[in-house]
Amino acid sequence: xxxxxxxxxxxxxxxxxxxxxxxxxxxxxxxxxxxxxxxxxxxxxxxxxxxxxxxxxxxxxxxxxxxxxxxxxxxxxxxxxxxxxxxxxxxxxxxxxxxxxxxxxxxxxxxxxxxxxxxxxxxxxxxxxxxxxxxxxxxxxxxxxxxxxxxxxxxxxxxxxxxxxxxxxxxxxxxxxxxxxxxxxxxxxxxxxxxxxxxxxxxxxxxxxxxxxxxxxxxxxxxxxxxxxxxxxxxxxxxxxxxxxxxxxxxxxxxxxxxxxxxxxxxxxxxxxxxxxxxxxxxxxxxxxxxxxxxxxxxxxxxxxxxxxxxxxxxxxxxxxxxxxxxxxxxxxxxxxxxxxxxxxxxxxxxxxxxxxxxxxxxxxxxxxxxxxxxxxxxxxxxxxxxxxxxxxxxxxxxxxx
Numbered sequence: 259x260x261x262x263x264x265x266x267x268x269x270x271x272x273x274x275x276x277x278x279x280x281x282x283x284x285x286x287x288x289x290x291x292x293x294x295x296x297x298x299x300x301x302x303x304x305x306x307x308x309x310x311x312x313x314x315x316x317x318x319x320x321x322x323x324x325x326x327x328x329x330x331x332x333x334x335x336x337x338x339x340x341x342x343x344x345x346x347x348x349x350x351x352x353x354x355x356x357x358x359x360x361x362x363x364x365x366x367x368x369x370x371x372x373x374x375x376x377x378x379x380x381x382x383x384x385x386x387x388x389x390x391x392x393x394x395x396x397x398x399x400x401x402x403x404x405x406x407x408x409x410x411x412x413x414x415x416x417x418x419x420x421x422x423x424x425x426x427x428x429x430x431x432x433x434x435x436x437x438x439x440x441x442x443x444x445x446x447x448x449x450x451x452x453x454x455x456x457x458x459x460x461x462x463x464x465x466x467x468x469x470x471x472x473x474x475x476x477x478x479x480x481x482x483x484x485x486x487x488x489x490x491x492x493x494x495x496x497x498x499x500x501x502x503x504x505x506x507x508x509x510x511x512x513x514x515x516x517x518x519x520x521x522x523x524x525x526x527x528x529x530x531x532x533x534x535x536x537x538x539x540x541x542x543x544x545x546x547x548x549x550x551x552x553x554x555x556x557x558x559x560x561x562x563x564x565x566x567x568x569x570x571x572x573x574x575x576x577x578x579x580x581x582x583x584x585x586x587x588x589x590x591x592x593x594x595x596x597x598x599x600x601x602x603x604x605x606x607x608x609x610x611x612x613x614x615x616x617x618x619x620x621x622x623x624x625x626x627x628x629x630x631x632x633x634x635x636x637x638x639x640x641x642x643x644x645x646x647x648x649x650x651x652x653x654x655x656x657x658x659x660x
Contacts, residue, residue, distance in 0.1 A: 259293075259632050260612045265567045268298065268613070270634045270648040276626045278659045283626025287659075290640035293615040295362055296328055297634035297649070298566065299517075299573035300609050302591070304330030304365070306579060307354040319596045323579055324361050326591075326606055331519075331575055332358075332407065334367045334399060335375035343379045348402065355406045366409035366575075368519075369461065370396045371445045373419050373429040380428035385435045388428045393448040400452035409457040411487060411519065412449050413442055417464040417472055439475050446481050461487030461519050465505050473512060485572060486512065487519040493529040493536050493587060496557040502564050510570045517573040518565055525554035525581075525599060526588035539585060546581055546588035546599070555600035558591075562608055 259269070276284040302323065306316050307330070323330075332351055333339070340346040355365055371392060380388050400410060419441075420433040433441050442460065449458045460476070460483050462469050473486065486509055490497060497505075509516055525546045533539050558576075565571045577583075580590040591602040610616075615632040620639070622628045630637060630646055637646045644657035 259615045263612045264633055267569050268566065268633055270650055271652050272630045272646055272648050273654045274628050274630050274646055275656045276622050276642060276659060277656060284659050285622055285624045285626050288619055288621050291615060291618040291620050291630065292638050292640065293632060294636045294638050294645060299329035299364055300327050301329030301331065301573060301575035302327050302579040303577050304332055304358060307358055308350060309353060319580060319592060322592055322598060326609060329364045329573055329575065330358050331366045331368050334370065336377045336395065337375045340377055355403065359406055365407045366411065367399065367403065367407045369411040369414035370399060370449065371412060371429060372414035373422050373427050376427045376429050385431055389432055392432065393444060396445055396448040397452045400449050400456060404453045408453060410449060411461040412458045413445050414461050415463060416442060417462050417468050438472060439479050442476050443479055443481050457484040459485045459487040459517060461489065463489035463491060470508060483514055485515040485517045487517050489520040490518060491520060491522040491536060493522060493524055494531055495528050496523060499564060502561065506568050515572045516570045519575050520577045521575060522577050522589045523554050523557045524587060524589055525550040536585065541586060544586050544588055546593060551599050555604040558601045559604045562605060
């Protein structure tokens with residue numbers, strides 16, 4: 259860890275007593291300290307961990323993903339997760355989730371309620387039944403994955419939901435029938451009832467005052483958000499420091515943790531500014547370029563540093579880990595053939611470099627005590643049994659020399 263570049267609020271300290279197997283202090287001995295994990299959530303879409311028949315091997319890509327990140331988003335778009343009523347793709351998602359959890363990755367499901375990629379078969383039912391099925395779907399997913407996936411984007415893009423008019427869908431019908439606040443209140447209550455200890459987010463790409471107003475109305479109605487989700491799909495150019503800080507200030511006033519949930523930075527030609535809905539930009543090819551890759555690396559580094567320095571931010575999720583995913587964009591940290599871009603290397607130098615402790619020599623005093631300082635997370639001391647947590651509150655831990 260580099261103390262000069264690591265924000266003070268991201269660091270902590272623990273007092274560790276090292277003892278031998280007989281319970282005696284291991285005094286005046288040198289050990290090597292290595293960080294095992296970050297408390298902060300550095301994430302990306304984890305769609306590449308899903309297995310489908312005929313899919314080529316993605317092991318090389320997955321290894322690069324796991325080397326950098328500790329937080330993954332898995333897809334639960336209702337229309338794809340349950341294309342036929344009563345036949346959800348449970349095993350497919352659970353297999354991917356268990357593999358990621360085995361590698362100490364914290365997981366989030368996305369999303370439980372959304373008007374886009376909704377299940378078409380819901381349209382056969384009246385509004386009252388659709389609402390019952392929506393709440394039952396939330397209970398089913400949150401309950402089934404409890405302990406494996408405990409973070410959820412409960413409802414997605416509510417600001418536009420009641421006026422969405424590209425096509426008819428069941429969730430927009432619900433939003434028009436019951437109102438935005440009532441729908442948010444119902445779906446969050448269902449998620450909380452299914453997993454009282456879960457982390458539940460509202461999530462939106464609209465970072466205008468309309469989103470702030472919606473949050474205020476929901477809070478007044480008694481809705482409890484674990485975190486506020488902010489999307490920043492920057493296909494039309496990097497927001498820049500000024501807009502980032504403005505968003506942080508406006509949404510930070512609620513005193514609720516903020517997750518930057520879906521972040522996209524392009525390493526090729528920027529999407530034209532006249533496009534209003536990003537989904538309307540459909541191209542057969544969208545290549546990455548050397549100049550674009552350097553620009554993307556600079557933008558990702560600046561964005562990471564600004565967000566990591568803000569105490570309200572608890573998670574950053576890049577959306578596409580590899581190029582050619584959503585909109586065929588060159589939006590990944592790796593290319594289609596799994597070459598690491600400069601952005602990957604730049605973020606690695608932060609997450610596993612400046613903000614990471616590796617190979618630090620420490621020495622116990624006569625009583626076997628040593629102070630561990632570093633970026634908040636978990637640590638291991640070479641030659642001992644046990645993991646030490648470095649957190650905001652100074653704590654004392656004991657590890658045994660093996």
